[in-house]
Amino acid sequence: xxxxxxxxxxxxxxxxxxxxxxxxxxxxxxxxxxxxxxxxxxxxxxxxxxxxxxxxxxxxxxxxxxxxxxxxxxxxxxxxxxxxxxxxxxxxxxxxxxxxxxxxxxxxxxxxxxxxxxxxxxxxxxxxxxxxxxxxxxxxxxx
Amino acid sequence: xxxxxxxxxxxxxxxxxxxxxxxxxxxxxxxxxxxxxxxxxxxxxxxxxxxxxxxxxxxxxxxxxxxxxxxxxxxxxxxxxxxxxxxxxxxxxxxxxxxx
Numbered sequence: 001x002x003x004x005x006x007x008x009x010x011x012x013x014x015x016x017x018x019x020x021x022x023x024x025x026x027x028x029x030x031x032x033x034x035x036x037x038x039x040x041x042x043x044x045x046x047x048x049x050x051x052x053x054x055x056x057x058x059x060x061x062x063x064x065x066x067x068x069x070x071x072x073x074x075x076x077x078x079x080x081x082x083x084x085x086x087x088x089x090x091x092x093x094x095x096x097x098x099x100x101x102x103x104x105x106x107x108x109x110x111x112x113x114x115x116x117x118x119x120x121x122x123x124x125x126x127x128x129x130x131x132x133x134x135x136x137x138x139x140x141x142x143x
Numbered sequence: 144x145x146x147x148x149x150x151x152x153x154x155x156x157x158x159x160x161x162x163x164x165x166x167x168x169x170x171x172x173x174x175x176x177x178x179x180x181x182x183x184x185x186x187x188x189x190x191x192x193x194x195x196x197x198x199x200x201x202x203x204x205x206x207x208x209x210x211x212x213x214x215x216x217x218x219x220x221x222x223x224x225x226x227x228x229x230x231x232x233x234x235x236x237x238x239x240x241x242x243x
Contacts, residue, residue, distance in 0.1 A: 125169070135163040139151055140173075
């Protein structure tokens with residue numbers, strides 16, 4: 001067993017590293033919280049050599065960046081919160097480019113918005129969004 | 144590699160109530176697995192075929208069906224779920240429905 005602690009992850013209660021996914025190549029993704037809980041969570045990808053790449057979705061604040069899945073090509077999907085605690089989905093290409101996903105119909109209030117949850121090898125993404133009445137709906141995003 | 148832009152298709156399980164519908168996983172064939180809450184906010188699982196057909200499921204004996212985040216559906220369409228059984232214990236994979 002290999003324990004995974006992202007560089008910069010806190011050691012205080014409520015901080016540390018969370019692993020959310022691994023792809024067929026062995027790249028692992030997740031997020032970590034620093035010791036200073038005022039700093040938003042950051043995402044990471046860890047290759048099979050143990051090298052970490054950390055990243056923040058553009059505009060991430062409050063809770064921060066939460067990657068949830070990685071496909072065979074190293075494409076990572078997840079969500080982040082902005083400074084108003086609105087959820088936004090994101091997809092991170094394996095060159096590090098991050099694109100925000102806001103599904104039409106998603107609410108724009110605190111804890112509303114879009115969460116991208118999973119992606120398949122073809123790059124299709126599924127997830128859900130909270131509408132303006134806090135009702136959840138599914139979505140499929142195809143390349 | 145997916146393009147930077149994409150086409151969004153929103154969907155709801157027809158029987159979904161106030162809680163709504165959440166997609167949690169997608170396999171290489173484009174089949175989506177997730178869960179929804181009915182009119183009484185009881186959770187059930189669903190699979191959505193690539194053509195948009197939605198099939199709901201509950202393992203036998205379950206009173207709530209939870210489908211895990213991330214990759215609950217494999218390339219063969221087998222779904223792993225967590226079921227809150229009548230004994231109120233969480234039992235993994237009580238049944239393995241397959242995608243339509």
